[in-house]
Amino acid sequence: MDLQAMMAQAQQLQTKMAEAQEAARAKTVEASVGGGMVTITITGGMEVRAIKIDKGLVNPADVGMLEDLIAAAVNQGIQKAQALMQKTVEEALGPLAGMMGGPGGLPGF
Numbered sequence: 001m002d003l004q005a006m007m008a009q010a011q012q013l014q015t016k017m018a019e020a021q022e023a024a025r026a027k028t029v030e031a032s033v034g035g036g037m038v039t040i041t042i043t044g045g046m047e048v049r050a051i052k053i054d055k056g057l058v059n060p061a062d063v064g065m066l067e068d069l070i071a072a073a074v075n076q077g078i079q080k081a082q083a084l085m086q087k088t089v090e091e092a093l094g095p096l097a098g099m100m101g102g103p104g105g106l107p108g109f
Helices: 001-027 060-093 097-099
Strands: 028-031 037-041 048-053
Touching: 001 037, 048 060
Parallel strands: none
Antiparallel strands: 028 037, 037 048
């Protein structure tokens, strides 16, 4: 296989990977702990969409604000972790990181 064909195949693979990642971002999963007292909904793109806390755990008037604050904190933590991963990969791969994913480095990080 010549280099041009390999590059074309790599580009197709990268496109398919990006499409699969986008499809995963559109989907959600739900996790529940404490016998259903706390439930979280998160996307395949690692974004918290909803947190539900049983009103019996805290003052019912504070539940909505607490759910929003926790979701915001988790999302901020995920963003920081992704930035750390990106920086670490770019430092480890050096010039190769840009070649593998264009500006911004590897797709999905």
